[in-house]
Every structure is written in C-alpha cells, then in structure tokens.
Amino acid sequence: MAELTLKAQTPLRGYSNRFGDTRLSELSDTAIYSIGLALETAPALKAIKNSLGTDWPEPGKSASSTDGVYRLLGLQADQVFVLFSAATASDGQSQQLPNLGQNTYTTDQSDSWAGLYIEGLSAVAALERICPIDLHSSVFEIGRVTRTSMEHLAVIILHEAENRYLLLSPTSSAQSFLHALETSLQNVIPIPIDN
Amino acid sequence: MRYSALQIIKQGLTGNKGWTPAWREPEPKADYDIIIIGAGGHGLATAYYLAKEHGITNVAVLEKGWLGSGNIGRNTTIIRSNYMLPGNEPFYELSMKLWEGLEQDFNYNAMISQRGILNLCHSDPQRDAFARRGNAMLMAGADAVLLDEDGVRKLCPDLDFTNARFPIKGGLWQKRGGTVRHDAVAWGYARGADERGVDIIQNCEVVGMQIDNGVCTGVETTRGKIGAKKVAVCVAGSSSRVMSMAGMRLPIESHVLQAFVSEGLKPTIPGVITFGAGHFYISQSDKGGLVFGGDIDGYNTYAQRGNLPTVEDVCEGGMAIMPHIGRARLLRMWGGVMDMSMDGSPFIDKTDISGLFFNGGWCYGGFKATPASGWCYAHLLATGSPHETATELKLNRFKRGRMIDEKGVGAQPNLH
Amino acid sequence: MIINHPLLGPRDAAEFVYLGDASLINRPDSATSNAAEQFYEYLYLRDNVAGEMRELWYHEQGDRSWLVVTRNTLTHEISNVELARDVARAQGRNR
C-alpha cells in the first residue's frame, strides 16, 4: 500500500508573527515526554541522571542536561516533562528518549501540546492580560516553569530567557490560545491616537 | 391596621402620622407551645400558617438579628416550580399556588410578578432533559412550554442569536414563574403572624438546646431560657451550627452564593432568563435594576461575601448571551450563606430527638419555597405527620438510598 | 483567595477545584461489619464547622496535587496548607 501515506501537521501550522517589538512563533521539531516516578524513587532518579544528564528538577523549576540536549520541566513532585529536539539530524536519525528503566513511567506528549514562543519587550505586558502568575523577573526568574490557567486553558509557561517565554497549551484549543495571545499583544502595543 | 389604597389616602391627607408598627417588639415569655428558631422567610411563614391554618398561636419566632436578615433579604427573588423529580415537583407547585394568592391572604403587597421564567437550552441532550422536566411539571399540575429557537426569539429578541459560542436552541418556559419583592415576603408574614398573636423576638440568639433524655424541652438564648413543647429549627445557612447544639451532624455544607444588581435602567429584560451553557441568570426589578447571579463560589463558608472569580464568571456568562448589557454597571454585589444538602434537595422532618424538628438544606432554592416550606412545616408541627407534598424530604433518605438529585451530581454539595 | 501551595508558593484559588472536608481521606474499610453505616457517615455527614476547617483542594490548573488546606470558614484565613498525600500517609493510609 505504498501510495497510502500520512502527512504531519503542527497544531498552528508553523505560525509566526510580529507585533511591534514582540514576536510570537510556534515551537517546532520538539519532542515532549512526561516522566513519572515510581514510588521507589532512588533508582529512577539515578537512571534519569545517567541517561539524561541532569538532576530531577523541583516543581516550578527547570533543568537542562549539560550538553543542552534535554530540558526537564518540573511540573509535579513526581512528574516532569522532558523536551528535546525531534528534528531529523543530518544522519537521518531523530533523537529518541532513552530507556529510563522500570522505575519511571513515560508517555509521549509531543502531540498533546502546542508550543508558542513569545519574545520581545512587550511580552510581559501582553502576558499580564491573561496570566495570573507574577512574572516579575525577581519572582519568576529565568528557568522557572509552571502550569497555570490562562483564558480557561491549562498552559505551561517557561521563562526561557530575558523577555522570552515558552508557552505550551493543549493542542485541541491551540487556536483559541493563539487568538488570546494575539489579542493581548494587540491590546498592549500602543497605537497612535490623536485626541 | 388593614392596608388599602383608602388607608394610604387617609394617612396621606393627615400627614402620615397615624401609621402603626407592622409588628410588636415583645419580651420573650417563659414557655411556648412551639418555638421557631429563625425569623427568616421560612420561619415566619411557618409561624403565620401555624396561627392561621392550625390555630396555634402560642408561638415564638426567635431571631438572632433583625427579622428577615437571612437569605429572605439577600436572594434574587425568583419564584418558579420547574422541578423534575416526583419528590420535589408537587411541593414546589404547592408553593407556586400559595404565592398566587399570598398578597390577598396576608394583606401585603409583595409585588408578585409572574412574568415568566425561561431556561435556555443549547444542545439536544439538554432539550431532551427539559422535555422530561416539562412533562414532569405538567403531570404535577404546573405549567410548562417547550420553545424552539424562534419561540425564544419572540420572547427575548435581545439575546445573542447570531454569534453565541453555544447557540440557543430553545428553552423551557414557565409562564407562571417570576419574581417577588423578597423583603416584603418576610414583612408580610411577620405582620400576619404578629397580628394573630405570634411573638417575634428579634435580637434573641439561641445559644443552646435543652434536651433531657432525648426530649427537647426548650432553648437557651441570649435573653434567657425559653421552654417549649416543640422546637422547630429553620435557620438556613446556620443549620449545622444550630443542630450541633443538639449533637446532630447534618448532610449539609454551608456555601456562599453571590448575587448582583445593576444601576436602575428602563425595562429591558422581559422575565427571568437562565443561561444553559454558563452560570448566569437574570431578571429586572420593579425599580429597574438588573438582578443577576450564577453559581455558588464553591467552598465552605459562613461569610456572607464572595470572591472575584465567581463575579467575573457570572458576568462572562451574561455577556455571552446578552451582549447588550455590557454598558450597564454592576452596582452592588453581596452574598448569602446557603445550606447546601448532599443531593440538592431540602429537608422538612422530625429528628431522632423528640420535640425537635428540622427544616433546611434549601441550597439556593429556598426563596421560591417559602410559602410551601412554611405550610408543610406548620403541617408537620401541628399534626405530627408530613404534608403529602413533602413526604420525601426526609433526613434519613441518604441512609436509605433515596436521593432526590435533580442535577445528578451526587454527594458533593458545591455541585448542586 | 490565595492558597500558599507547599511546593509552588502562593497561587490564586481559581486554579484549584474544591472538594470538601478533608475527612473524605478517611474512606472506611468495606470489609467491616457496619460498613454501610460507616460509608453513610463518611460520605454524607459533615461537621460543617464555623471556624477552622481542614478541606481538600485540587490544583487542577497547576501541579495536579491534592492539598489539605486549613481555612477559617468565618474569615477565610488560611493557616496551613499540606500535600494531601502526606496527610493521608500520616493518617496511616497506604495501599
């Protein structure tokens, strides 16, 4: 049945747009897995350290492997998300999640989330309209991550760099969330008014 | 003093100096045949019907604050009998019939306004459930009309029929539903009960129950001990607190329900309208204020105030179906404490303690039930057996597995 | 309201879903002789205290943890927040 093929699409079809000083663009080629810990945590943590090259992040914090391949988002005490590039490398192989053994429970979440980067000087002002978390850089420092509620949606927010945030929202409502972010940006980018 | 147009003219011409108090301010006696705890709507109605229907007038109604200070004075004034289950519907229809003759009965204008209540539906399953309910209403002798979208449009042309997230597919309309001036209900019953000899004792808080060998013989109050052959508790949001004085735990949690009123506006809302895909209902008062609300805040509380998420949720629901109220301003928000029961239905019952009776668990539906609650509670107190429309409203129904769960959400009070 | 999450710090209560009295952790043993009575009391009867109450909140829009929040039902003051899992374990619940 060679003629029967499947084509992949990202939730936002590669969206990218600029709003004044701030850009909104879809995350691409990233694999996301959840890793849950078994009750017996010590061997699991060790396996993660060995295979992913990083310690288990506390809830609210993220951690990266020293080689920068894996980024762990501490979402729950006993569960994290790991993000890594799923782009096909030059050798034709894409990165896979290593086997973490019997004491972790992993689930592919790559297609569950739509990722959006918001980056620019108006990022915080725009997020202020929908995000209940205190984003002040002294509170939600670079590297902090959390899941919260924005416009009735469960959204994971990661402070990746100065004025740069990664937002993961559920795939099925990705367009609603994109619309919310676009509206926020439009509402905070000053427009010239004569009066 | 009998109230009438003539009386108003007579008083008006003589400087309004001849009006007499609507009720006395009696000192508590040592003993009564019946003590009713709580001078809210239900307690006062109970006293009124005990006196008027059963000739029992050696009755005191004890109130910790001012009469009518509970939920009778802080609800959104809606009356309706659009219930579904046989344990409920005949009771609420009795209440509706009592409302319909109430003002003439107690000689007080409570501004009963049967301008109709419309429950909107937004999906086929919802319409099926409305059909089930509408038929149950008709079978109990109430009125109900199932409307399609056009029928709704004729009644309420200002709703969002073009761009709603959850399109309006129709509605269940009860023409006899409507609104009543809530405070006036308390005042009318109080005046009627007082006139017949009932002592309404304000600023008299019950602080203890006198129970000897399983028999309740009276109460201790901030104004001393008062004896009674029967003690009838009727305290809505304070049910658990008062019954704990008798050592009883109840299938009840106390929650706050917020309500809202806008600035006065010329008439714009035809009757009562409820949104079926969000938490919002609305009517317009005689003075022009939009009176609206939604769901309870959802956490246990005895504070008569709520929080912002619910306020915003309600207004979001409002704008979702009525985008023309956006420029009306919310004037005041307040909260009432609801005695949320485990199946969303109330209790009118005796207890295991002889002489101690309980009326409560009204959730946010107590106002519309006021006349029937008083009527049936008086019947139970006077005759010892439940009124025929209130036979299912028993405290032991959970033990027996005979829940009256209209919404089907189970033993979680904040979902009812 | 704001719930000071033991792992995440202060969060708006709007992120949480409320269940009710923390006694719901103490699910009876169905094998005991008066299980029916015990389950009836467990599921239906409430202290409904006016004052400090221990209650269950679920951080649905956050880390999905169930919390036991000690909150005054008269003032809404929150005096303690614990992970329900820890509370349950401390009360002897296990498997």
Add this chain to the structure above:
Amino acid sequence: MSQVNRIEQGLVDTNRELKFTFNDKLYIAHPGDTLASALLANGQRLVGRSFKYHRPRGIFSCGSEEPNALVELRRGAYLEPNTRATVTELFDGLQARSQNHRGPLGFDLMGINDLLSPFLSAGFYYKTFMWPKAFWEKLYEPVIRASAGLGSLSGLPDPDSYDKGFLHADILIIGAGSAGLSAALLAGESGARVILADEDFKLGGRLHAETLQVDGKSGSQWATSTVKTLSKMDNVRLMSRTTVYGAFDHGIYGALERKTDHLASAHGMPRQVLWRIYAKRSIVCTGATERSIAFGNNDRPGVMLAGAVRAYANRWGVTPGKRVAVFTNNDDGWRTATDLVNKGVEVSAVIDSRSIEAPASVAGASIIMGTNVIDTMGRAGIHTIALSNKQTIKCDCLAVSGGWNPNVHLTCHQRGRPSWNEKQACFLPDGVLPPGMHVAGAANGALSLSSAINSGFLVATDVLQSLNLNAAKMPSVNADDESTNIEPFWHSKQSTKRCWIDLQNDVTTKDIVVSHQDGFRAVEHLKRYTTLGMATDQGKTSNVLGLAIMAEHSGKSIQETGTTIFRPPYSPVPIGALAGRSRGKEFKPTRKTPSHDWAEARGAVFVETGNWLRAQWFPIEGETHWRESVDREVLQTRNSVGICDVSTLGKIDVQGKDAGEFLDRVYANTFSTLAVGKVRYGIMLREDGILMDDGTTARMGEHHYVMTTTTANAVSVFRHLEFCRQCLWPGLDVQLISATEQWAQYAVAGPNARKLLQKVVDPDFPIDNENFPFMACSDITVCGGIGARLFRISFSGELAYEIAVPTRYGNSIMETLLQAGEEFDAVPYGTEALGVMRVEKGHAAGNELNGQTTAANIGLGRMVSKKKDSIGNTLSEREGMNRENGLVLVGFKPVNSASTLSAGAHFVTRGNAATTENDEGWMTSVAYSPTLECSIGLGFIQRGQARMGEIVEAADPLRGKSTSVEIVSPHFIDPDGERLRG
C-alpha cells in the same frame, strides 16, 4: 451660550476648545474639564430628574459620589446610561442627554409624582395595589416599571471591547491624594514594588481642588512634582483613571482602569481593563466625601456640596453661581467662602449652625452664626434661601457642608464595621481591617493636609517594616494644617418642608419618620423600607445623614444604630468590563478534533459538545435535510464501512506496578486479570453507588493501561483518579497522565472495516479475526512505519476497530482511510449517525448516564463485582437503589410504526392519566432507525425487564401528544453480537 461661569483658567487648558452637546445643544469646554465643570461653566444648572418625584436636579458634587447629575452619554450602540457628569472627562464631540423624564427636561410630565408625594411615603407600595388581584401585572406593575429605572440601554450589543489583567505588588496604594502620594513616595524610594491607583484622570486628589500650600508651593504643584518623581521609578506603577472597586480575600483587589472613555473613539483598543491586583499590603488613601445637611427643599439645582463648589473654582476655574451662600457646621465649609471671595465671586452669606465665634472673615458676606437654612425657593434652581432666624438671603448657589465622611468602604468589604468618632463626627475604620490593609490620610480621619501627608509617610514606614523592607528616611514636608472643627448638625428641625437625605432615591426625613412608625427600626430595615442609599451612588452622600437622623429619632447613639454593610463595588463597574473578552465565540475556548480542518473542508455540520466542536454529519450534494445525510451514513456503515472521529473521548495513561490493582478499585468490575493486548468495558461508580462514567480500558503492557472516558467526563474522571491515588491509596505504585490530546482516534466500523484497515496497517501486524479478535488491542504501525494503536472495539454493533495515530496525522489519516475505503464506498459519519447506531445497539450514553442512574438501572448490576472493594460498591447496596419496582433501561417501539417518538415523554400504564402518581419512567433517547425504518427509543421504566411486550403510553403533554409504545429489548440490532465478533 458662552462660558458665563468660567472665571479663570484653573487647571484646564483654555487655549484649546472642545465642543460638546447636552440635550442636543452645542457648548464649548476645554481639555481638563469634566462634563459637570463644563456644564457649570456654561451656566447649565438643571441637569436631571430625581428617581421617584421627578424633581429638577442640578450638579451636586465633583466626584464619583454624585447622586444627581446622571446622563446618557454617547449615542447608538455606544449609549451609556446613568453616567456621572462629574467624572466624565470631556472630549471633543461628546454627546450627553439628561434622562428619566417624559417631555423636555424643563417640563417633565412625571413631575406629577411630586404633587402626589403625601401618598407616596416610605413603603406605600407594600400597602396597596393588591386589588383587584389581576391588576398588579396588567396595570400597576407596567406603569411602575416604565416610570422607574433611570437611563436606558441601547438594546444593541456593546460595540466596545474590554480586557482583563493580573498585577502583583508589594504595596497597593489606593488613592493618589496627599496621603497616597506621600506613601507612594516613601515606599517607592524604599524599593518596594508599588502600585498607585486613583480614579481621577489627574493624580493628586483634593490637592488640585484646594488652595492649601505644601513647602511653599501650591498643593497642586506639589502633587504634580511628586507624580513626576514617582513616574521615574521603575518599581512604581502609576495608574490614573483606575478605581479600586473592591477588597477581596487574601489581598486581592479588583480595579477598573478606564482606557479610552476620555476619547471620542476607542480606536479598536479595549475600552476598559479590569485588573485583579495581588498585593502583599495595601494602603487605603481614599480621602473623604462631604455630606449634606437636611433642610427644606435642599434638593434644588444650585444646592451643592461646599467642597465641590470650591473645587470647581480652584481646579476648573468655574463658579457654580454668581452669588453664593455657604451653609456649614464646620470650619472647612468656610474655606469655600474665602476661596470664592479671593477669586472675586460674590458670597452673600455664610450661615453656620454653630453658636461660636466666626472662624474666618469673608469680605462682603453676611456672617450668620447659630442659624440654619430651613427652605429654598426657585423651582428650576434656587434664587433665595430662608433661614431659621426668619431672614431670607438671595443666592443662586448654596454651598453646604455637613462635614466629611472618610471613605472607609474598602476597609469594610470583608464585613468590618467602622466606629463612630464623636469628636470628628464621622465613622472611622475600626481595628478589624482586611488582612494586609492599612489606612492613611483623610480616610483614617487625618483630615488636614499636613496630617494627611504625615500619615502617608508614617503608615508607609510601618508597612515597609512589616514587609521586612528598609524604609527610606521620611522626608520632612511643611504643609498647611487647616482647621477642621465640627459640631454635628444633621437636619433643620424648624423646617416644615420636605428635607432630602437621599437625593437620587428621593428619601426625605419624613420617610424616616414613617419607617420608624411602621416598625422598621433596624438600620437594615430602614434602608430596605425607604430605599435610602440604594441608588447608583450607594448613599455616599446620604447614608450617614440618614442614620444619624434615624438615631436621633429613636433616641439611640449613632454608634448603636450602626451602618448598613458596605458592599463592593466602590463605584459601579460595567458588566462588559467584568466579562472582559468573554463575548460571542470567545466565551469559552474552542476545542477542535485532529481532523477538524478536513471535516470543515468536507462540508461537515458541526455541533458543540462541551468545548469541543464535532462533526455532526457530512451532507453531500443533493441532500436537503439532515436526516437524509444521517440515514445514509448509518446505512452505509452498516452495509459496508464508515469512519468517525472519536478523538474527543478522554484517554488516560495509567502506569505502574499497581496499575491493575488501582483500576480494580476505581472500576466496579475487574481489570487486574485482563490480559496484555486486551480491552475491557468498564463501569465506574461514584462513592454513592451511582454510575459516574463508562468506557473501555486497554492493557498495553504489564504495567500500562490506557483508560477511555466519555468526552464529557474526561476532566472529572482524571481528578477523581488523582484523588484516589493521592488521598486514598498513596501507597499504590501508579502514575496518571492524560493522553487525550496525543492521539487522533477513529472508529472504523462496518462489515468491510477489516478489509479497509488491512490496506493501512503495516503487514507486520495481522488483524484477521484469529490474530486480532474482538476486544484485542495492540501497538502497531501504519502507512509504512508510523506508530499507531489499534483497538478492536465497537460502539455501533458492527465489526469495528478504533485506530489511533499521533494527533499530527489527524487531518491526513481521514483522507488516507477514505482513500483506502474508496472501493467500499466508505463514508465518514458524524455524531448523529454515531448516536443513531448506539441507540439501535442499546448502549447507554449521556442521556442515560445522567448522574441519577445505577448499574442496575442500565441492566449491568452484575458487573459490580462483590469479590473486591471498589469505589461505590458498598453504598450501591442501599435499599432505595435496589427497589423491586426500580427503573430499568429497555427499548421502545411505537405500536404504529409511523409514529415518531420523542425523548422526555413519560411512561404511564395504558388507561392511567398522565399524573405524577402514575409516572413510571421516561424516554431517554430516541432515533429514527434507517435500519428498522421506524422511530425507536431507549428509556427507563419501572420493572422494565419483566415487561417485555407490554404496551404503555409515552405521554408527552408538553408537545400535546401521547404515543402507544411497546416495551422491547434495547438491543434493536444484532442482539447476540455476531456482527461485532465476525
């Protein structure tokens, strides 16, 4: 008319002119004006009518407390009723109209009510309109309703947009007057994160309204320079035009920022932003509001609050009258007289109720001490006042000061009660404040400028310390310390005329008397009986006056009498703002299935299922009625093969060494014994024994199950499982995560389903009946190596599979499956056909599993395993849920096969009347079965199982019909399940 009352520049920009209309008449004003200052400048005294008596009313105040000057602002869909002219910033092209009158403003036909006032005293309507009974709704009420209310809504959707937001601060300072500015200055310099919010468009509060001095500068200049300093601090956010309207639990404040109300057009930007402010501390610096005095006809246009009169002169350069008299009981009122005289305005008299020495001299004015005003003359505006000493005084404006009420509202939003302070004759915040809240300045009784500024510094210092922040050194500021002495004087006892307390709701001292006579003596009874303080101003100028008079009448102290409860919002908030973006389609997020785009392109009709949009059916050319499409989809599926997107079903990964044990406890039936590679249907109970959810759960590995939930319950089941996992059995090794969004899942159903799938599934995975029997499941690959899952389950009753691929392939796989099915004429089918087939097969769905249903009710009582404990097991055994005559789900067929059944009909035994007593159950779901070519239904009826073949009536009085129906098996099609095992 020119600006006859504009006396100087004030703080408005007289170099620029703005045009506006009031009742269609054109006027000129300047930037910096409010509508009220502009109307006064133009000599327009009459601006509205009162609520009950329709008395003429003029501007009374200069702030958000205004009871009189309410207008309908803007036109068409932008119409904004009940807008206070005193806080409406003027913009070029502003249009305003007076409201609540019939006929022109100057001659309101409803003014007749004023003549009838003896019969319209407090509570009159409770005493009449009862006869004849039918007249209330038909006659009295419509008349009352039409004459009540104030302004009108346009009836059109609000054309503006709104937004919301969240702010966080160490310290929220509410009010940017003298205390607020000084507190902000200190907190800002100390490095705290500060938000300073004020309702005015010009920060500075009454500093701009007074002629008082700070450090040798005018107060106004000091305010301006302080604001400039604050604006340079990164840690301070200045928010003008922002009303903090409520104080909620745990330091959360509601605030409304008016973004474009001062502009002619919003230019597509949000009109207003509703902020939720999280503040560790707040300092309430909300100042004070002046109150009036009750005397005869004190409601006429021209009677104004004294502080407002001088504010108009000082800030806006407008005198409200050419000849002004002042009536006061305190020293502050005198400053109105001196300020006006200094600007060259004639002050005809200062009348002071106190028998003391005059605290100031006022050039050209009669000084009359120990006297009060008893009456005013002038229908549309006063021209003369009469005094208790029989004197009459000419004036066109009477400035009244009854003292100042600290704005304690926010301090009472958590049901705190203020205390009466005898010396200052006002209510002050009491010790019990909302946690984290502090009060400074006039709001806390520091009424003089110097005391207010110092109080701001002092309170800020305390607050900073409580936050463990180092407070900067307090600056030393030298400000005027004006006298604020007062002797309470509430109402003129000599007056025989009506003396107004609540101007908007027309409550007079006589109403208080009647209320008392009628027995309405508690302060809440008074409020409710007379409507005192229930108008749009929430009694800001009237409440204290009213209860002071009530106290006097009942012989109680003011403290004993107490206040009514202060409720949010501080000033009214548009419903649109509270709703924010929630309009139309934005009300809730829209969830789209993985093949949504494909379905849309295919012309599907969609239906809302919770937040999901699902394809309901797929019409093809020539079909004119939905039934044609649905019948075709059903028949084609049953005859060949159909494909349906079922991705919305909840999918939960349950993993762990105890996953099976965990499922045994949350499901009524057993899962630990399920073999790897197999699927089982499960029912889940609530603890009360009622069905919570149902669905299939597949065992993908030794420690890995995939649970399916219904679409509606996906979230609540997950929550419940987490409760069980964390709270009930924390010692079980089990992990949960939702995988609902991960998989695009499709039912492929019909006799040719296997043949179709064999073309898609990679050959390594044989799916013939032997290798992949009914209820098998497996990880597979499709289309040459793409990971997928296959489940052999059937909702339709046909040979069927559900195939799941990662969501990214969702649109593509529909195309691919149909391509593979082309030779079988495969059809996509929607939720409607899905529903028809499940009714034909007798499966319970949402209409049956409505939270009132037991397992026994749907004939699955035996699935509740008694060999183990599980949620709901024990309480499902209660007698009321196991009654002899309990409801059982059965099928129904019309006796006359041409009849159409309807859901919601109730069953009664033939010959019985349709009454509650005879009610035996109801029809839950109906469908037209194209397979059976008749209408069929499912429903609950008492003892259903034992009544097969019985004919009962499906009574449907709601739709005026009753249908004879036969009780049949709910399995209309293939009752033995041969098809799905084939």
